[in-house]
Amino acid sequence: MKYLVTLATASLALSLASCEKRDGFALADTDGNQSISYQEFDRFMLEAIYSSVDVDGDSKVTLEEYLASGSDATKEGFKKVDANGDGVITPEEAKAFWESQQTMKSLFKKIDTNGDGQLSQEEVKTFFDKAAKAEGKTDLEKLSNAASQ
Incomplete structure (x- = not known):
């Protein structure tokens, strides 16, 4: 489970700068209502996580x-x-696994x-502020620790 939180927070780390800006938040807020639903969050996170791990972009990790x-x-x-x-x-296997673990719902x-x-944009900003202050040597460790608190 910790690895899944790490993947989720890796995605958050990648999107940290953009989510604090209007343009990044808008990427996740696909219906433009100034808030992100679980469905929007799930889609955004899955795409961001998968693309951050799929380095060569061939849709196969x-x-x-x-x-x-x-x-x-680990293997x-x-x-x-x-x-x-x-x-x-x-992507389908990743989504099925994360859904079975309820990783995105928990986050x-x-x-x-x-x-x-x-x-809300404020909730997203508050989480990232908390992550910035969390224990950890790297931003990824800080985000992972914030997510697991």
Whole structure:
């Protein structure tokens, strides 16, 4: 589970600068209502996470890409996500695995501090501010620690 949080926070790290700006928040807020629903968050995060791990952009995460994606990445973890055992993780396999683990729901709830089922720009900013102050040697570790608190 910690690896999944690391993947999620890696995506947040990649989108940190853009989400604090109007243009990045708008990328996730596809309906333009000034808030991010769980469905928008889930789509945005899955795409951001997958593309950050799929370094060559071929829509297939290889074991090498997976292992290079974070310190918590293991061959065993790769096998859990690679449902059909063909040696690559497709976007569909990644989504199915994250849904089975409820990774995005858990992270969404951490950020949605008022519990209204929508992320405001202020909630996103507050989470990133918390992450910036969290324990950790790198931004990724800080974000992962903030997400697990």
